Amino acid sequence: MKLKxxxxxxxxxLIDLAPMTDMVFQVLLFFILSSSFIVEPGIxxxxxxxxxxxxxxQQKLMITVDKNQQIFIENKVVPxxxxxxxxxxxxxxxxxxxxxxxxDKSVPHGLVVKIMDISKLAGAEKLAIATEKE
Numbered sequence: 001m002k003l004k005x006x007x008x009x010x011x012x013x014l015i016d017l018a019p020m021t022d023m024v025f026q027v028l029l030f031f032i033l034s035s036s037f038i039v040e041p042g043i044x045x046x047x048x049x050x051x052x053x054x055x056x057x058q059q060k061l062m063i064t065v066d067k068n069q070q071i072f073i074e075n076k077v078v079p080x081x082x083x084x085x086x087x088x089x090x091x092x093x094x095x096x097x098x099x100x101x102x103x104d105k106s107v108p109h110g111l112v113v114k115i116m117d118i119s120k121l122a123g124a125e126k127l128a129i130a131t132e133k134e
Contacts, residue, residue, distance in 0.1 A: 061091060065115065074090075087099070088122045098124070103115075
């Protein structure tokens, strides 16, 4: 959009919108690139529903249990017998020592409690169970 206006001296003043559109594009690009994206681990789990579910954005160690009761850490299968030593190896890399358990809703409660107990023995200071918002 160009506005032409003659002044008393006969000069024509123009308003060029190209620099403004460039700035708006750059600001948009900045916000797109600097926003944090929440990425869920690649293992498909049907999480239980909860009304008070919250998104965790801090660093945490994720333990996933699928419907076949296989345990995954960082998308790798870990047998229950080796779970404590694997957590002990990885937990020092997480500053808040938070372990989140993503268990399928069909997984027995006893297995989730056992994983929580193993996590505490391995040095986890905080435990959480992942849920989906209803």
